[in-house]
Amino acid sequence: MAAAEAAGSGVGERATVPLAVLLRREITSEKMDSPDVLFGQASQSKKGEDFTLIKTDCRRDNGEEDGTFSVFALFDGHNGSGAAIYARDNLLDNTLSAIPLDLNREEWLAALPRALVAGFVKTDKDFQTKAHSSGTTVTFVIIDGWVVTVASVGDSRCILESAEGSVYYLSSDHRLEENADEVERVTTSGGEVGRLNIVGGAEIGPLRCWPGGLCLSRSIGDMDVGEFIVPIPHVKQVKLSNAGGRLIISSDGVWDALTPDMALNCSRGLPADVAANQIVKEAVQVKGLRDDTTCIVIDILPPEKITPIAPPTKKQGKGVFKNMFRKKSSEPSANSDRDFTEPDVVEEIFEEESALLSQRLNSANPVSSLFKLFACAICQLEMKPDEGISVNGSISHPGKQHIWDGPFLCPSCQEKREAMEGKRSSRDSSFKSSGSE
Ligand SMILES: [Zn+2]
Secondary structure (H helix, E strand, O other): OOHHHHOOOOOHHHOOOOHHHHHHHHHOOOOOOOOEEEEEEEEEOOOOOEEEEEEEEEEOOOOOOOOEEEEEEEEEEEOOOHHHHHHHHHHHHHHHOOOOOOOOHHHHHHHHHHHHHHHHHHHHHHHHOOOOOOEEEEEEEEEEOOEEEEEEEOOOOEEEEEOOOOEEEOOOOOEHHHOHHHHHHHHHOOOEEEEEEOOOOOEEEEEEEEOOOEOEOEOEEOOOOOOOOEOOOEEEEEEOOOOOEEEEEEOHHHHOOOOHHHHHHHHOOOOHHHHHHHHHHHHHHHHOOOOOEEEEEEEEEOHHHOOOOOOOOOOOHHHHHHHHOOOOOOOOOOHHHHHHOOOOOOEEEEEEOOOOHHHHHOOOOOOHHHOOOOEEOOOOOEOOOOOOEEOOOOOOOOOOOOOOOOOEEOHHHHHHHHHHOOOOOOOOOOOOOOOOO
16 A cells, blocks of 8 residues: 555655655745644454554545545444455545546535545445344544545544644534434434343343444444434534644544543644554553554644755654644744744534434535436436436425435435434335335
8 A cells, every 4th residue: 555655754864855845845835834644543353343544545536636535434343344345445435436527626525525424324324235144333534635524424434633732522412411412313213222131130231222222322333333324424524724734533432541631731732643543552552452452643744844854863842743743832032933823723614413314415506417317316227318316305296396306316215314313214125115204
């Protein structure tokens, strides 16, 4: 994997920027304006069910010169690793195939949240045909310039610390115990939520969904639990200021042991790969190795803070990171801090968590050109103009047709949608797709 070159190499080791990178920066319209993305990952395995995907060389398919983006993803599997591996191998392609070709960067970023919903649902639906009983959390991060898009199901969190020290949650916690809205949704859709009953009627442990006893309300896989455990992700899109920031993606093995502040504090000032190791070490020290414990640390840095560093001394990266992630109050103003005096604004572009496809596939300003006109919005199956089922649910009145009533679903994805919303059991094969809503 090309990503491996950059993986784990601290700042010190990559002090010289390859010429190709410099040239590419020179010829882009946003000259020197794209951040450097440095990262590292660490893991201690108990069950072998945590998997990661790191790709730093992805290209947008639109002929723009600067059409690159990075993907960082964590999959924490349960009841086996089948779903985690399947999602790792298919989710990115399923997402990208839901984005029409030839969008400019702005359109591409606007289409991304819906494409992620489509990619998650298609991956889950395809995995169901494999009849595996495993499931997985997914925390899926796409970094395009200063724009960070995070899609997540389950409880592997992603946090952001901006350069000035503000901390943001970029994922949602889909634990039934901590998410009353999700308990409500699961119950309404036909699931039962309760604690484990032991002899004598006492209830113990966290809230779980029955049958199956899963603690999560959203995941990919888990077909033995029920369709109300949906794969529809929480999606959040933010734009960092050009002072950058640090992302930490970790499985619950870390977050059960450390608060975000603890994770940030124990690794502050360290290059990304050392930081990831330190966070995993710290988590295991606190709780012991009770679960797979995986951490990816990603530093999004202004490129000018890296490029001037010429002499390849070993630990020079440290100073840069200390300045980057200093607390506001710590040092008044060292010379090198001057570049970071601009306001630290993390701009929120998008956030949505609804489990209803009608809400997730539409947008406030529906732009039909952001969808493939007559393809299923989930699986991208090409359909004839009158074959698709409008995601808006309203069987369009004959004679009173909109110019575009889409996005549309194919019958099979419509069936999946109704199952997720508790309107049918997907495993009831006698239920025909012509059934009523
Ligand atoms: Zn479909």
